[in-house]
Amino acid sequence: MNVLVIKANNRPASEAISTRMFETFMENVEVENIKVYDVFEEYTPYFGQDFFTIFGKLQQGETLTEEEQAMLAAQQKAQELFKEADVIVYAFPLWNLTIPSKMHTLIDYLYQAGFTFRYNAEGQSVPQLPGKKSIILSARGGFYSTPETAPLEMGVNYMRNVITGVFAHDILEEVIIEGHNADPQNAEKIIADGLERVKEVAKTVSQLQINA
Template identity: 60%
Template sequence: MNVLVVKANNRPASEAISSKMYETFMEAVKGAENLNVTTYDVFAEDTPYFGQDLFNAFGKLQSGAELTDVESRILAAKQKAMDALTAADVVVFAFPLWNLTIPAKLQTFIDYVYAAGFAFKYDAEGNMIQLMKDKKAIFLNARGGFYSAPEAAPMEMAVNYMRNVFGGVFGMEIIGEVIIEGHNAQRDKADQFIQEGLRQVSEIANKLVLQQA
């Protein structure tokens, strides 16, 4: 089984809980002979932001015109992200809630792969068809406040967004989700919240290993 782990926080694990969740998952699957685990670090990859440069590059490819450096880079980055997703059976996302949403670099990765004909398509009647129903997704998310409460849930646009993209549009089956929250809001209980969440991360990783044993 090919497992792609998308790491979306460049802060050290000593400071960032989602980075610690990533490390916990990787430690749990380390040495599993039945899993081929690769990491796509959105902050380490060369990922020019999605915009007109990409559309200029598409036009130049059709006309045969010479690409600029940024146009070449963005085409290569988009293809690398798509290839990584294509090869994966399971995609694990480790990401924080930053300012009510996901980090911009993770959004860029999504922009690269959120493509008609690749992740979804439309039929003759205009209905959307999911093209990644054979893949599975796991979400590992950390947020310092409490957003599971009904009054705060509508403000949370990280996990909800990821569910809608990868589960809703792409059609992946979401087989695991761990959210560590409230560690900044209730610092006296922070260690309790974090340790319980990390235990759940290890549990999900171990289950993945055992399923393929």
């Protein structure tokens, strides 16, 4: 069983709860084949016209520049790691109501017709890499699980839609730590309880390894 852990926070664990969630998961999971893709450490040029120029050159059989080759290799690396993974763990914070831009770049690399989906004759989206299992580990300082605030949250909600709707992957577990900044008196307990849940998720993944 291959596990891919996507880390999307470059703040230290002393300051960032989602980083602590990532570290807690890594310290407690027992899997032989596990890889980490850190979106801030990897070369992840933003997805835009430069990439479309690359795709156009490839279709025309034109030669890519060295920079274009490096950009294409960055996307291909991410796609290859994603393709070979059986379980994908996403560890990320809520920043400004959504996911970090570098993580969105990674999703742009993967959310590609011909890779994670294709269009059939009726124009419907058909998953190309279904059957994988996903885990969401996320932290947000405010409370976004109430009926009033839930519509504002576009991090976990976005990832749920991409994971289940486009990739057609099952979400095996979700751990969301929230409110530690909004409720500082209870922050220590909120964080500790959440990290205990992360440990349980790590055990769940370890059990999948045993049963694989």
